[in-house]
Amino acid sequence: MKIIGSLSSLVIASAVANVAPVLSMAQSAIEPTPFTLATGLEGPRGLRFGPDGYLYVAEAGTGGTTSTKGQCPQVPGPPGGPGPDTGGLTARISKISPSGKITTVASGFPSTDVGPGGINGVIGVADVVFLDGDLYALVAGGGCSHGNPKHSSGIARVDIKSGNWHLIADIGAWLKTHPAKYESADDFEPDGTLYSVIAHDGRLLTVEPNHGQVISVTRSGEIRQVIDISASEGHIVPTSIAARDGSLFVGNLNLFPINPQWARILTISKSDQDDFDNLPPGLQPARGHRIVSSKAGFTTVVAVDFGPDGLLYVLELSDAAGFPTPGLGKVVRVKRSGDIEDVVTNLSVPTGMTFGPDGRLYVSNLGAAPPGAGQILRFDISPGW
Numbered sequence: 285m286k287i288i289g290s291l292s293s294l295v296i297a298s299a300v301a302n303v304a305p306v307l308s309m310a311q312s313a314i315e316p317t318p319f320t321l322a323t324g325l326e327g328p329r330g331l332r333f334g335p336d337g338y339l340y341v342a343e344a345g346t347g348g349t350t351s352t353k354g355q356c357p358q359v360p361g362p363p364g365g366p367g368p369d370t371g372g373l374t375a376r377i378s379k380i381s382p383s384g385k386i387t388t389v390a391s392g393f394p395s396t397d398v399g400p401g402g403i404n405g406v407i408g409v410a411d412v413v414f415l416d417g418d419l420y421a422l423v424a425g426g427g428c429s430h431g432n433p434k435h436s437s438g439i440a441r442v443d444i445k446s447g448n449w450h451l452i453a454d455i456g457a458w459l460k461t462h463p464a465k466y467e468s469a470d471d472f473e474p475d476g477t478l479y480s481v482i483a484h485d486g487r488l489l490t491v492e493p494n495h496g497q498v499i500s501v502t503r504s505g506e507i508r509q510v511i512d513i514s515a516s517e518g519h520i521v522p523t524s525i526a527a528r529d530g531s532l533f534v535g536n537l538n539l540f541p542i543n544p545q546w547a548r549i550l551t552i553s554k555s556d557q558d559d560f561d562n563l564p565p566g567l568q569p570a571r572g573h574r575i576v577s578s579k580a581g582f583t584t585v586v587a588v589d590f591g592p593d594g595l596l597y598v599l600e601l602s603d604a605a606g607f608p609t610p611g612l613g614k615v616v617r618v619k620r621s622g623d624i625e626d627v628v629t630n631l632s633v634p635t636g637m638t639f640g641p642d643g644r645l646y647v648s649n650l651g652a653a654p655p656g657a658g659q660i661l662r663f664d665i666s667p668g669w
Contacts, residue, residue, distance in 0.1 A: 313630060314631065315630060316665070318628075318647075318649075318661040318662060319661070320659055321339070321380060321384050321646070321660045321661065322380045322384050322386050323658075324656050325341065325657075325658030325659065325660070326374075326655040326658060327343055327344030327346075327406050327635075327651060327655065328341050328343055328635065328636065328651045328658040329341075329409070329636045329648060329651055330342045330410060330411025330422065330479075330480055330481070330635075331638050331648055332414060333638065334379070334414055334419065335417055337382065337641070338381055339379065339646060340377060340380075340412045340414075341377065341379070341380060342375075342411050342422065342636070343375060343376050343409060343658070344395060344406045344410070344651075345372070345393070345395030345406060345409070345425070345655075346374045346395060346406065347370065347371070347372055347395050347397030347398075347408075347425075348374060348395060348397060348432075349370050349372065349397075350371045350431045351431055352371075352431055352433055353368060355428060356428035356433070357429060358429055359429050359430070359473050360470055360471060361399070361400075364471060365471045366399050366404040367399055367404075367473075368400070369399065369431050370397045370431040371425065371430050372394075372395050372396075373392045373435070374393075374395040375393035375394060375395035375408025375423075376408075377389045377390045377391075377442065380660060388447070389419070389447060390421070390442045390448070390449050393408055393409050393449070394408065394423060394426040394427075394432035395407070395408035396425040397431070407424045407477060408424065409422065409423060410423070410480065411490075413481050413482060414483065415486075415487075415503065416486075416503070418442075418503075419444055420440065420441055420442065420488060421439070421440045422439060422478050422480070422481040423435075423436075423437050423440050423451065424437055424478040424479065426438065427474065427475025427476075428474075429473060436454045436455075436456040436457060437454075438454045438455040438456060438457075439453040439481065439505075440452065452504070453505045453506075455476060455499060455501075455507060456475035459474070459475070459476050459497075463495070464495040464497055464514040464515070465515035466496070466514040466518055467519070468494075468519040472494065477493055477494045478490055478491070478493075479491055479523045479524070480523060481525075482527060487502055487503075488500070488501040488502075489527070490525075491523060491524060491525050492522075493521045494521070496514030496521070497510075497512050497514070498510040498552070498573075510532075510573050517550075520537075520538055520539075521536050522535070522537075523535060523537045523585060524588045524599075525588065526588045526590055526596070528590055530553065531551050531552060531553045531576075532552040533551055533552075533596060535548070535550075535585030535587070535598060536585055537586065537601070540607060541605065541606050541607060542583060542604065542605055542607065542608070543605065545580065547582040547585045548580045548585075549588065549596065550575050550577070551575070551579075552573050552574065553576045555572060555573060579618070582598055583600050583603045584600050584602050584603070586600070586601045586635055586636070587599035589637060591617065592643045593669075595620070597617045598617070598618070598624075599613070599614075599615050599634055600613060600616065601613055601633060602633065608652065610632035610633055610653075611630055611631075612631075613630075613631030613633060613649075614626055614627075614629045614631055615627045615628040615663075617668050619668055620669060627668075628645070631647065631649055632653070633649075633650060634647050634649050634651060635648045635651025635652055640662075643665075644662050644664055645662070645665050646660060647660070647661045647663070649661045
């Protein structure tokens with residue numbers, strides 16, 4: 285079987301081909317007992333609380349039918365790749381009130397059916413984040429290779445009041461002129477598959493899984509590479525990022541079929557002169573940032589965040605060998621001893637998580653399921669130690 289490592293593989297058909305089994309497993313017992321805050325979402329992915337107390341959710345949308353075959357390089361199709369893709373403008377951002385009311389904040393974002401008829405899922409708006417009170421969207425479904433030649437992938441600033449948005453950073457174009465050290469030809473996506481974004485030190489930091497880079501974007505739209513993870517780690521599909529005490533923490537999906545406990549959390553810190561002087565030529569890290577540690581023991585990481593207890597929490601798409609399976613997603617945390625413990629189990633293809641100002645954990649469940657199946661679940665979590 286051909287190994288597929290693309291981020292679009294998160295929603296491969298083996299996980300979500302039939303709606304009924306997915307929903308049936310989603311209704312099985314989840315520990316601890318969740319409160320269902322919202323339902324009926326279209327591919328909910330990253331989520332963040334805004335200054336207004338509402339929960340903002342990125343939705344991948346329902347894809348589209350526009351094909352660009354013959355116009356530009358395509359995402360490779362079978363037997364190795366997930367494409368070719370078709371596009372539309374069906375992705376959106378919603379906000380959810382404390383009582384669970386859903387309101388559309390902005391719509392018309394590029395959305396992509398990955399593979400014929402969306403057999404490998406949908407990508408669209410991948411994440412949302414606030415910086416200095418402004419809302420930004422991580423747009424993953426844009427670009428010619430995704431069937432959206434007039435709308436690029438990148439970071440958009442969103443006007444919450446009007447719903448208008450505009451791209452401030454065309455990361456899809458930037459990737460073409462700033463290639464990663466090592467790229468995987470059989471599942472290469474020319475416009476990238478952006479997945480998560482955070483606000484850090486007055487900038488936006490995003491992870492590009494297919495190319496393997498962490499990228500910085502300023503409020504004015506200046507794009508720079510923070511680190512090329514592929515240069516030292518190869519094609520491990522980094523998906524998620526958090527920051528604490530001056531360091532970055534990046535989790536990776538790894539390749540499919542799933543090999544449990546092979547995914548890692550990389551700790552990335554700024555390099556100093558000693559990092560260069562003590563290494564031989566050819567093995568010196570890029571000036572700026574380097575990987576200082578790597579913790580294994582995780583499986584299919586799709587989100588990382590620090591909880592109110594100061595511990596690192598990790599969302600896993602599916603914790604079993606093979607391909608993503610509904611009911612096998614979970615949240616784990618790293619204890620102060622370094623041990624990894626389960627916090628929430630029996631999730632169904634979850635795709636994003638965040639902690640709220642109330643200290644509770646919020647998860648996008650059924651985020652890699654058919655349109656309309658998506659949920660936001662809320663959990664009361666006991667502090668770890």
